[in-house]
Amino acid sequence: MEVTGDAGVPESGEIRTLKPCLLRRNYSREQHGVAASCLEDLRSKACDILAIDKSLTPVTLVLAEDGTIVDDDDYFLCLPSNTKFVALASNEKWAYNNSDGGTAWISQESFDVDETDSGAGLKWKNVAGQLKEDLSSIILLSEEDLQMLVDAPCSDLAQELRQSCTTVQRLQHTLQQVLDQREEVRQSKQLLQLYLQALEKEGSLLSKQEESKAAFGEEVDAVDTGISRETSSDVALASHILTALREKPAPELSLSSQDLELVTKEDPKALAVALNWDIKKTETVQEACERELALRLQQMQSLHSLRSISASKASPPGDLQNPKQARQDPT
16 A cells, blocks of 8 residues: 655655655665655665665665566566565675565575576685685685685675674675785875876986986896896796786785785796896795795784784683592492
């Protein structure tokens, strides 16, 4: 049944038609009854009633039964009263809920088939399995692994980690912040490189030095670096590591901890030949990889220390004082 009444009073004396609707969050069965005159009104009330953070807007409204996105006011007005809507924040995807009924199983089945065919599901589940064994290992993950966890379906990831959907949502939000911070660092380095290149172009002295280096490039490389082309085959790094070193502006942020360790142990001369770089640039990148690896190991050690302190505080005093009390003869 439709209800008539004032909704915000946009103009003096205007009567607006309100449609009764049912609202809930993506992974919740708790429903709220609201009356809205249009989609924008329903989105606004969804943010207030469901306590959706303003930083996660805009909110997308979908039909609870099959995940159909509703973004047209005319279509909204054609829907029957008390239609069930799911409010999705900007970082959420619609997920099937057993309470929705209808034809939702069709959408979920097609999603499961696509995920299995692509092989992406197995890959993020392997990463999730590492986290389930040791949560501190998240520091050692590469950006690709972190992005897979962010993009993974929240309900499936929660089941894999044996955590609540709310906890996994916070985890994915935190991982997205880490990725955003790394991207900011990468962009800052790119801006710095562009600034330095501009200074080089403006300086006439630097231009003359570059011309001099170009004229005697082969002799300088042979004397100063001592690299022979025959050593290029000595590099044992995987192709994806070499690609990241060549193409990424901040490769140390894109590699896993195991890859960083391999780069730091590689011979600078052989690596310079493999990348077609000079020794100075190669050593600079290796030093950056070494600093990033040290930082990740330090963070992991800090997490282990905090975990040990928490475990010792949570243990009953009697367990610490009498570790062999359970073995005593009851007589």
